[in-house]
Amino acid sequence: MKVNILAVIPARAGSKSVPHKNIRLINDKPMLAYSIEHALQSKLINRVIVSTDSEEYAKIARDYGAETPFIRPSEIAQDTSLDIDVFYHCLTYLKEIEGYEADIVVQLRPTYPIRNPKDIDNMIMLLQQNLQADSVRSMALASEIPYKMWKKGEDGMILPIVTDIPECYNMPRQGLPTAYYQNACIDVVRGNVILEQHSMSGKTILGYEMKDNYDIDTEKEFQRAKDQLRITNGGKRFVFDIDGVIAKLEPNNNYNLSEANSAMIEVVNKLYDMGNEIILFTARGYVTGTDWSEVTKSQLSKWGVKYHELHFGKPNADYYIDDKFIDMNVLLEMLLIK
Incomplete structure (x- = not known):
């Protein structure tokens, strides 16, 4: 028997914190499109609907593969409108007009351009495996x-x-x-809980833990997500210094004793696997004339560093200034490495 698993993406036109944020371009794509793609990439969701009060938003939603069987009434498209009103309207409409009944409903907020579709399926399966549960909510450590x-x-x-x-x-x-907080990334709820209990959660709620939160409500959060997507989508050229980044600093410049910076090597390798170009460079021997090339290549191989090019001859300096600089801690945070 087919289980009707419906994804609903609520995307009203009004937004005060970031104007038109639901369709604002983020790396040349409307933010709404990312949630549609996440739903379509799910192996379990078999219908995707965008609930919007805007014909413009509806057209964008259709262009990216979602359905828009109705335009949401203005009275439930206000700043103060509740999720339950939006979802009750959607499910009631589908049942009365089409005879369609959703067994499981997945809420994907369009302000979340970064999420893993595997998490969606994991949460759906968690609800299916726990018959006593009414819903599953994503959460993160507070x-x-x-x-x-x-x-x-x-x-x-x-x-x-x-x-x-x-x-x-x-x-x-x-x-x-x-303690945990609900991070608003994914909500999974039984359809009858929405229609019969008039609730988005019911009484028995399971939690699904995630590491991060990419909900966008401010300009700063918008820029953070934009940078994250640019990096993780691949196709970029990254240049890394070896000493102080790939390797821990060796105070006496005896590079035979250099130790690996495991956290940054994990970042570099992830960037490589994402399809980015990795260039390594070093000032080893630039001042003394000592040839450290074989030692360096051997260390990189031993440490398992993935890269495309290795360059020697970086000028020695006390400080380096670059207009395209990215802080190492930012990269660590973006790629979810502690």
């Missing part, structure tokens, strides 16, 4: 401690948000439970 948060009254008095742990706000964080 950086702030909710057990030390407060509500403030008009009289200036404060009350703890968490009340089921006595004086948790006075406890060391190591003694407190691990």
Whole structure:
């Protein structure tokens, strides 16, 4: 028996923080298109609908392979409109007009241009395998401690948000439970929960842990996602210094003793596997005239570094200034390496 698994991408035209962010170009593609592609890349989703109040958005959605069987009524396309109203409208319309009933509904917010389609399928399977569950929500580890948060009254008095742990706000964080936040990347819910319970989650909710959050609500977040996509889509040329980047700095320039920087080598190899061109260069021997080429090549091979070209002769300096510089920590963060 076929299971109807429907992806719904809610994309209204209004946005105050980033105007028209749902169709704003991010690396020459409307942001909405990424979520459509994620849904189409899923092995389990068998229908993709965009719910929008805009004919312009609807045309873009169709151009990228989604359906737009209706234009969302304006009364549920406001800043204050709830997800449940949007999804209840969608499922009610499909049931009344087409006789179509969704067994499982996947919400993919268009403000999430970076997500792994495998996570979508994993969450769908998690719900299918747990018959008692109403929904599955993606979540990430919370950086702030909710057990030390407060509500403030008009009289200036404060009350703890968490009340089921006595004086948790006075406890060391190591003694407190691990906390997660819902990162808005993927929601999977049974269709009857939406129609019968009028809820986007139901009462029994499973959590699916992710490492990161790429929801876009500000210009800074938009730029971060844009940079991430440019790098991970491949086709770029990256130039890396060896000492201080690929290898840990050797204070006495005795490069025979150089040690690998494993974290950055993992980044370099990921960039290589993504289809980027990797160029390595070094100033080894530039001042002393010592030939370190064989030692360097042997080390790179031993460390498992993937690259296309290796150049010797970089001028020695105390500081290097480059208008295309990317901080190593930014690359580590972008490629999800600790």
